[in-house]
Each structure stands twice: as structure tokens, then as C-alpha cells.
Amino acid sequence: MSDTRRRVKVYTLNEDRQWDDRGTGHVSSTYVEELKGMSLLVRAESDGSLLLESKINPNTAYQKQQDTLIVWSEAENYDLALSFQEKAGCDEIWEKICQVQGKDPSVEVTQDLIDESEEERFEEMPETSHLIDLPTCELNKLEEIADLVTSVLSSPIRREKLALALENEGYIKKLLQLFQACENLENTEGLHHLYEIIRGILFLNKATLFEVMFSDECIMDVVGCLEYDPALAQPKRHREFLTKTAKFKEVIPITDSELRQKIHQTYRVQYIQDIILPTPSVFEENFLSTLTSFIFFNKVEIVSMLQEDEKFLSEVFAQLTDEATDDDKRRELVNFFKEFCAFSQTLQPQNRDAFFKTLAKLGILPALEIVMGMDDLQVRSAATDIFSYLVEFSPSMVREFVMQEAQQSDDDILLINVVIEQMICDTDPELGGAVQLMGLLRTLIDPENMLATTNKTEKSEFLNFFYNHCMHVLTAPLLTNTSEDKCEKDFFLKHYRYSWSFVCTPSHSHSHSTPSSSISQDNIVGSNKNNTICPETLPRTPQCHQDNYQTAQLLALILELLTFCVEHHTYHIKNYIMNKDLLRRVLVLMNSKHTFLALCALRFMRRIIGLKDEFYNRYITKGNLFEPVINALLDNGTRYNLLNSAVIELFEFIRVEDIKSLTAHIVENFYKALESIEYVQTFKGLKTKYEQEKDRQNQKLNSVPSILRSNRFRRDAKALEEDEEMWFNEDEEEEGKVVVAPVEKSKPEDDFPDNYEKFMETKKAKESEDKENLPKRTSPGGFKFTFSHSASAANGTNSKSVVAQTPPATSNGSSSKTTNLATSVTATKDCGRPRQEDRLSPGVQDHSGQQGETPSLQKVLKY
DSSP, X not given: OOOGGGEEEEEEEOTTSOEEEEEEEEEEEXXXXXXXXXXXXEEETTTOOEEEEEEOOTTOOEEEETTTEEEEEXXXXXXXXXXXXXXXXXXXXXXXXXXXXXXXXXXXXXXXXOOHHHHHHHHHSOGGGSSOOOOOOOGGGHHHHHHHHHHHTTOHHHHHHHHHHHHHTTHHHHHHHHHHXXXXXXXXXXXXXXXXXXXXXXXXXXXXXXXXXXXXXXXXXXXXXXXXXXXXXXXXXXXXXXXXXXOOOOSSOOOOHHHHHHHHHHHHHHHIIIIISOOOOTTTTTTTHHHHHHHHHHHHHHHHXXXXXXXXXXXXXXXXXXXXXXXXXXXXXXXXXXXXXXXXXXXXXXXXXXXXXXXXXXXXXXXXXXXXXXXXXXXXXXXXXXXXHHHHHOHHHHHHHHHHHHTTSOGGGOHHHHHHHHHHTOOOTTOHHHHHHHHHHHHHTOGGGOOBOSSOBHHHHHHHXXXXXXXXXXXXXXXXXXXXXXXXHHHHHHHXXXXXXXXXOOOTTOTTOOOGGGOOGGGSTTOBTTBOSSOTTSOOOTTOOTTOHHHHHHHHHHHHHHHHHHHHOTHHHHHHHHHHTHHHHHHGGGGOSOHHHHHHHHHHHHHHHHTTOHHHHHHHHHTTTTHHHHHHHHHHTTOOSHHHHHHHHHHHHHHHHTOHHHHHHHHHHHHHHHTTOOSSSHHHHHHHHHHHHHHHHHHHHHTSOHHHHHHHHHHHHHHHHHHHHHHHHTTTTSSSOOOOOOOOOOOOGGGSOSSHHHHHHHHHHHHHHHGGGOOOOSBTTBOOOOOOSSGGGGOTTTOSOBOOOOOOOOTTSOOOOOOOBOOOOOOOSOOBSOOOTTSOOTTOOOTTSXXXXXXXXXXXXXX
């Protein structure tokens, strides 16, 4: 089976008349009992699986083309081809086929499928009439020749006879001499007949005739004949286009004359198929299958010849990366590589693998890194197409390059960061290029196509690299558009040389919204009285509008990529979200006037909640991150639209999946605002779930002896503290410290009730008092919550009072209540991680300068 003579590639012709590669294997001819006859078998060289099992039917027409191809039709509109690595192997299998069909192996086609009536007529014909008698090739016989060629197209056997006659008598060259005479004499009628004759000969679908017609000597006259379509008032000027308009650009001189001839031939034949010949009818669509094959295998040969000429490719790369190369020359070089890579798609997999490895060895990726950063839009577009071919072929090859590059280069010039910057800086209003680049990035960070070996795991290595070196570049527009920090904005604007608008408009659903020139800061998510999101000192350009469409489109793309990360990267993205407080920043976009962007932000949160991860759940509840979602729902009013349905679905998921911590948080903090929504039963269902869980916990408590309760609760809470400590201590190297909203200073322990019953009575009394502190209504039947988009909003210098965030419900269904505070805290730079339940962050102090401590439930139950 390892004999290279029998090594073949199996192709099938698809509906678009293109050859699809079905795999590489080794062919044999053997008797198959199930098929009751000699058959062709092809077994895959990779795993020995059966790629092809085809009985050699005595009535099937097999064609041998270009010494290494055997083509046939198994059924109507189902064509097959075997491409042999060596001519000797093709000859062996061809002899077997001819032996089964009783044919002479010297023929290039065994027979055609014909209907019974035609077969009977053919059997009655005398043996001497095996070829069609062609009229003499003269001007006055052109009409007769045209009628003959047209009449045989409906008969497979007559097409074969005519093709043999044309080939044996050298008839095509004689016809083309008549064309020159007709054109010189301006014989329009003769030229119209020659159009029909040449078009009919093309539809004979014979490779041997194509080789004559598409030779350098004949092809331009063939094109000339096809200019004189009788249906046109004036002839087309295809020859003028091919000889004068279409210029062959040699980026590097090609010294191989055979290669030059093959390139010219392929271009011209492709032009005949795509431009000159009319779209074939249903009857004619199979007539040009051999023409498609002719072009396909020409391209394979061109790529193979170029790839073998390493001197040529080395020179191309040298000029591409040379700083002295002028822009026009570099543009031509990049376009050459784009066409080169497009042609490579016709190669067999093993040859395509060798092709891309050759390009990688010569330095295609460093070269792309240079040209993708150029100002020429056409060059960048072609470079992006080349990069897409490389990523599609081998994402691992690209990942390996960028990780090696990171050891020697700064983050700013890494290939992936160059790609991200091109995505961010796409000037197309519809961001067509950005969408393409986003798809490539998604392929590169997809764990599904990452390799795992015994020595190393590509997934962990690359994701560590990506989150350390690239993620900050990807999220920069998002963090900048949701930031109050002018320094952060100025850095981004300077670094990317790009103008940005910042999301600061109130929800577009209010009928009483004020114009943008007089936006009330109370209505802006993420703002406060003394710190606007869009400071007047921020440098802007005239086209920089608030929440503009192009910026919204870009942020939607980034959110789509981040949502993909949430679904596939687990630990890495979780760490990043916690450290950067990313969800809080994303939810600022719920206030965008572009509903699609608000939905993208909501989808990001929905994916996080869909993981049902308690770390995420605690982060959401401690950060009070349902507020912007509920505000968006209330602002949307009674309108039945996609935003309304998406928000309802989010809460319905929490109810159906019975996520207890989120259910308790929603009911305890937002039920009063949501209870009026009765067109769905979602929120009443959440309340029911909450009450059932509360009753269940109370029953469980009552069934435990009082002497055991404190131990039980102390053990569970301690285990939880240890888990949190391990999680939050993993990222001490992250910039900044944890910042939390101010909490009430703990009371002395002896001020708490000395038994559980007194504690519950005190809690109920506090709950009745807290009813007075419900959120204020912003419209009849609705509530508005104050939402600080970063924990630094708790800084006393910027806000006179803030609503302290409510901790999540404890395991017995109760929650610790907090009050409105007017306290000053020391705000630190990063607000990325939620606070731990039973202590203040080291970066936050109470009024006395001592570390604060909140009372935990186990301490209450202890007394």
C-alpha cells in the first residue's frame, strides 16, 4: 500500500462545478463480491478507511486526461476523478479499466453512455462509418459546419465521433485560418457561423481539443471567434482587453518560460469561462466540466512550480520586508502573495501543508506584521486576506509564532496586537474589515483547535500569553468608553491615534428625556454630580459624537468576542472580569441609545449567569449589578420588544434553574419595583422560590439542636472564607487593590442578641424600618436605582451620599441590611474584585483608621 505509483487523490464535482477534495489514499483494482464485479478501491493513507468503492461498469465512460487523471461519472450530475502522483500508476489502473471494458488502453476515453435507441442505431451502422465526415474547410461551407457541430451536441456518441474527427484532421487550426480571412474581408455572416462552431467545439468537453485551442498559437483567435455573438449588435473587444488592458505584472522576473506560458494560459482560459461564454443552461451545464478541470489542474501546476523555485520566493520576501521598497512595489508584492495563497487552495492537503510551511520558513508572518501596520488601505486589506489563509490552514502555527515573538518584542508590535489595532481602527462605517479580523481572532483563541501533548499544553500557554499581552489592547475601547478617568482616555487616544465617543446619554426609552446638551447627571448610568463622563477638556474631533453608530458597532464586536471568552476560557476570563470589574463597565452600555449594543451587554451578563458559577454570582450580588438591567427594563416601560424579552428571559432562567443566591438578591432588593409586572409570572415565581427556600432553611434550623447550630454555621462560613481567600490571593500581582463600597462599622460583640430568637426579632424590626428606604419612583409605577459604575464612586470627595451595596442572602434566607452612609474612604486605583464577606479590604479603612469588620452570622448564632 505504500507504493507511490498507486498514490491518488479522490475528487468529486460539486453543484458549483468545482472539484472537492475527498482525501488521499492508495488505489487498487480487485473483485468485490458485494458489487459482483471488478471495482476500484481507494483506502485512506492516514487510517486505512475506504474513500472510494466503485464498480468498473462496462457501460461507464472513463476518460484519461493529462497522463495522471482518470475522470468518469457514476450517476447523473455525480462526477469523480482520480489524480495520480505518478504517470505509471495511472497507466496501470487505466489498463485494468480498459481490460474490463474490452478496450484498447491507447484510447483516452472508453465510451459514452447512450440511450438504447441510439445504441441500436449505432450497431446498425457499417464499420466503415466510425468517424463523421467533415465538410471541407472553406468559407462557403461554414454554415454546413456550424449545423453539424450544433446537431451532435445532444448525442454523446456523435460528440465523441466529431471530437475524434476534429483531432485527427487538424481541423481546428484550419477553422482559425478561415476566421482571419473572414475578419479581413469583414464577412459578418461567416464570423457568426464561426462563433457557433467554436462554441460548439468547446461544448464537446474534450481535453485533447482544449490543448489545441488554448495553445499560444491558437487561443487569441479562439477568443476572436467568440467576440462575434450573433445576438449582439456589435462584437465585443475581448482581445483588446487581454492584450492591452490586462497587464501581466512580474513582481520578480520569472525566468522559467514554461511557468510564464502556464500563467498566461490559465488567466485567458479563466477569462473565457467567466466572461466570454454565456451562463450555461440546464441542458449545457455538464458540457464544460472538463474546462473547469483544465483550469483547476493548471493552478495546481503553477503553485507547485513556484513553490519549487525557492530562489524566486526568497527574492519576493526580501523585497517585501526591505524598507527601501517603494509603496507601489510593495503593494504589487502583497497582491502577488494574495493570489498565490488563493491558488494554493487547489492543492492536495499534503502539498498545501508543504506550501504553507515553506512560506512560514521564509518569514511570511513577520512580513505580514510589517505590511498590516501600513497606511495603505489596499495593502492592509490584501495582508488581511493572506493572514486569513494562514489562520484557516494552521492556527497553531500562528499561535506558536506570536508566543515566540513575545519573548523578543514589546506588546505594542506583537502580530496579534497589530491585528487587534487594525480591527479597532477600521475606518469603514460598517466595519467590514473589523468583522473579518474579529473572526480570525476568535479562531486563534478557540480552545477547540488547540493541541494538547504530553510535554506541553498549547491551550494554557497561549491563553496565558493572550491575557497577559493582548487582552488589555482588545478591551481598551470598552474600558475607555465606560471610564470617568480622563487620564485613561487620553492615553488611549494618544496610543491608537483614533477619536472616540463616550457613552453618556440617558436611556432612549424615556419620553421626557432631555436633549444631549442638557443631560441630567442623575440620569446617566455611571456618573455622579461632580464627575461627568464626558468632561469638556477631553480632546475631540468634529466627527466625535456621543454614542455614535460606528463606536457602538465596534463595542458590539468586542463584546461578542468577550462573550465567546466567557463560554470557552473559564478561569482566565473569570480572573480578568473580577480584576477589572469588567461586568460593571459593560453594563454601563445598557444606557446606549443603540439597542443592539445594550443587547450585547445584556448577552454578556446572560452568558456569565448561564455558567451558574457561585463566584460570578457573589460578584454580581456584591456589586449590585442587576440595577442597570432592572433600570433598563423599567425604562422600557410597557413596550414589547427584543430588549424586554431578553431581560425577562434572563430572570426566567434564574427562576427555572433555581439559582438561590441570585433569587434571594433580586427578591430582597428589587421585588417592590418589579411586583407590578404581571404580564409574565417570572417575578412572582422568583418570590415563590425565595419564600420556599426561606421556609426550608427555617425548618432545617428548627430541626437542629441549639447546641449544634453555632458549630454548623461556623464550619460552613469558615470553609467559604478559606475558598475565597485562595481565590482572591491568586492575583496579588494585579495592579491596584480591591475597593468596596463603605459598610457600617461593626458594633461591639456584646451589643448583639445573645440568642437566635432575639436576633430574628431584631432583624424583623430592621426590615420594617428599611421599607421606608425603598428606591424612589421616577415615573408612575416604576422605580429608578442609583448605580455607581465603579466602586470608586463611593469616594466621599465625589459624592455626598451613596447607597451601600447589599450583601447576598445568607444560607438561612436572611440578609444583612446596610444603611445610607456619608463616609469618606480611601479609594484605590483598581475596583476589579468584590470584597470578601466578613472583612474590609486592606485598602479601605473606617473613620478611626482601624481595619473595619462586619458582624457575620456565625458570630451572632454563637451567643
